Amino acid sequence: MEFKQYPSYKKSGVEWLGEVPEHWNLKRFCYLFAENKKKNIGLKETNVLSLSYGNIKEKKIDDNKGLLPESFETYQIIEPNDIVFRFTDLQNDKRSLRSAISKYHGIITSAYIAVKTKQNADFYNYLFRAYDLQKVFYSMGEGMRQSLKMDELNKMPVVLPSEDEQKRIVAFLDTETTRIDTLIAKQEKLIELLEEQRKSIISHAVTKGLNPNAPMKDSGVEWLGEVPEHWEVKKIKRISPVNRGASPRPINDLKYFDDNGEYAWVRISDVTRSNGFLFETEQRLSSLGASFSVKLEPESLFLSIAATVGKPCITKIKTCIHDGFVYFPNLNKHRDLLFNIFESKLCFVGLGKLGTQLNLNSETVEDIYVAIPPESEEKAILGYIQTETTRIDNLISKQKSLIEKLKEYRSSIISHAVTGKIDIREFC
16 A cells, blocks of 8 residues: 655654644644543542553452552543543653553543543544654653653644544544554464464474374373383483572662673573573672572573473573572483473473462472483484474564564554655545
């Protein structure tokens, strides 16, 4: 789809707007929007709302998630088509989407700014999403701010197309973003299927081997099922001890950290990003900090037992791990086999108490039964897993790249439409 520009433009005088169509007006925020100051006195409203990932959502207050106020009387009442801004923690959080339109009647924290307009609220929701993605709100005011106030927001310049153009732009963007979101959802579903296929390939290889005609035996272990009869079934503790990491306390004490320290400090977030192999971390420990932790040399295997539970990782650098991980000292053999067994996740089935989240510790991990093939067969299995998972990982990487391009196009089309860089009137 190719888009034309408007016949003529004028300078807006605003850096993030650039030139705008000549017939569009520019107004300060305060001329088009009024702050909502209606408090929930007497608890008139009970439908609690929250702003999350650029959307206003209904919030369950009986699930004990998140902080709750002593009284919802301090909350403000908002209605459909109100636009809400969250301008807290601007200095530290530069990823969140900070504006959204409400489709609900309810209440939301008064820490947020809620506004009403007589203009097309959907158009301005798209405009503020474009501002949001361009990080406009972070540059407002003098210097870096922790938050923005209503009097600062009132000074913000906004475009004012005609009512008919606002309506046309909204109709175009609703159609186009829905089309893009559908494409993204299809790619995400394909990634889910590929990830399931990846797990299935690993699980089958580490429990059944590569020879479909091999005689089988009952392992006596639920997650293993039948295994080749010449494989040996044993607990992990017969392969290696399982020990827990350790942390310097208090963990936020700066004396335990040093950007030039010899040992990297591994957190769950580092492992989540690592894709199984750790090459870098965000923090490093000082000599003092490392002395209170557990040091691992390159090529060591460790496993997360907290937060993202059951994720294995092989470090490629000198690292220290905290007590949210376990490691395997003296693991001279079967490291890659154990890594793939953990990757399959099947070995963790049934380890959590019924109705509760999976919970691991060193004793639980060392009592997991695994099946060990002969050395030559183990080598062939690992080679097969490497080939197949690399193939699937490449496919997943391509799908993720496509999703990023679709998201970039989505952001671009919104920004170009609401700031007049493209003329979409012929499409709607």
